[in-house]
Amino acid sequence: MHIPLRFQEVTDMTTATSERPTVHVAPRDLAPSAPASTATVMELSKVSVYYGNYQAVRDTSLAIPQNQITAMIGPSGCGKSTILRSLNRMNDLIPGARVTGSVTYHGQDVYAKDVDPIEVRRRIGMVFQKPNPFPKSIYDNVAYGPRVTGMTVSNMDDLVEEALVGAALWDEVKDKLKTSGLALSGGQQQRLCIARTIAVRPEVILMDEPCSALDPIATNKIEDLMHQLAQTYTLVIVTHNMQQAARISHHTAFFTADVDAAGERHGRLVEFDQTGRLFTNPKDKRTEDYITGRFG
Numbered sequence: 001m002h003i004p005l006r007f008q009e010v011t012d013m014t015t016a017t018s019e020r021p022t023v024h025v026a027p028r029d030l031a032p033s034a035p036a037s038t039a040t041v042m043e044l045s046k047v048s049v050y051y052g053n054y055q056a057v058r059d060t061s062l063a064i065p066q067n068q069i070t071a072m073i074g075p076s077g078c079g080k081s082t083i084l085r086s087l088n089r090m091n092d093l094i095p096g097a098r099v100t101g102s103v104t105y106h107g108q109d110v111y112a113k114d115v116d117p118i119e120v121r122r123r124i125g126m127v128f129q130k131p132n133p134f135p136k137s138i139y140d141n142v143a144y145g146p147r148v149t150g151m152t153v154s155n156m157d158d159l160v161e162e163a164l165v166g167a168a169l170w171d172e173v174k175d176k177l178k179t180s181g182l183a184l185s186g187g188q189q190q191r192l193c194i195a196r197t198i199a200v201r202p203e204v205i206l207m208d209e210p211c212s213a214l215d216p217i218a219t220n221k222i223e224d225l226m227h228q229l230a231q232t233y234t235l236v237i238v239t240h241n242m243q244q245a246a247r248i249s250h251h252t253a254f255f256t257a258d259v260d261a262a263g264e265r266h267g268r269l270v271e272f273d274q275t276g277r278l279f280t281n282p283k284d285k286r287t288e289d290y291i292t293g294r295f296g
């Protein structure tokens with residue numbers, strides 16, 4: 001199996017008539033190669049997540065490299081959000097959810113008894129699909145995290161500015177910091193949520209389909225921002241948009257769901273590789289079928 005290296009951009013899947021599978025990603029859309037650093041920040045080892053008795057996703061092992069963007073792709077319901085939430089213990093907040101296997105952050109088990117989940121979520125922040133600013137001013141949205149976590153802040157104004165600059169929002173809001181965060185456009189709200197996340201100085205930022213509620217221009221801005229953020233932070237992003245994964249990420253994890261004898265679907269990681277390789281030369285037939293649009 002080998003997918004041709006020469007890409008052909010196809011906008012309408014029904015027009016893809018070539019005999020060889022065509023990856024729906026143009027070469028100019030591929031992110032630059034992964035940076036040289038290969039330090040691992042987080043590692044999942046044989047992670048399964050259950051909701052009650054239902055095993056939603058099974059046996060996932062992968063390493064998240066530092067200062068890179070790792071994308072998780074795959075059809076709906078294959079466990080991408082579930083695995084993402086296992087990284088910062090967000091599943092703890094869902095009644096009946098249970099994680100087995102190990103998730104480590106710099107080698108430390110994030111589920112160990114003496115680990116404070118609040119501290120885990122400060123270091124491993126999260127941005128959601130639907131922008132969710134608090135019904136507070138722009139300033140107070142950003143200052144919220146530092147205040148509630150009791151961070152030592154010598155000058156809150158400076159910290160708010162730094163976070164808004166870091167989220168590429170400062171120029172648009174610097175004259176209206178007292179305005180409600182809810183008065184901003186969708187794309188600005190999402191960047192405000194990113195500013196709120198980075199204000200507590202996390203190391204890892206998880207993003208669950210952060211652009212799916214945004215128009216293409218706002219999406220573009222967030223994608224550019226992700227590249228900037230990766231210089232300082234480690235990013236893990238779930239996207240249902242393969243082109244987006246190809247454009248922005250250095251590594252891609254492809255998930256799918258198997259149906260068992262009882263008809264239950266269980267998500268699983270099929271393939272994890274450098275993004276360029278996964279999209280040009282997938283090792284698994286299921287990855288190939290997905291990226292060539294045969295299913296999903």
Ligand SMILES: Nc1ncnc2c1ncn2[C@@H]1O[C@H](COP(=O)(O)OP(=O)(O)O)[C@@H](O)[C@H]1O
Binds near residue numbers: 075078080081082267
């Ligand atoms: N809070 C929950 N309670 C019960 N089942 C859930 C919950 N969240 C997700 N699931 C189930 O777990 C599986 C994986 O879901 P999810 O992680 O949301 O997939 P994805 O993000 O890939 O679309 C699905 O079958 C979904 O219905």
Ligand SMILES: [Mg+2]
Binds near residue numbers: 081
């Ligand atoms: Mg999801």
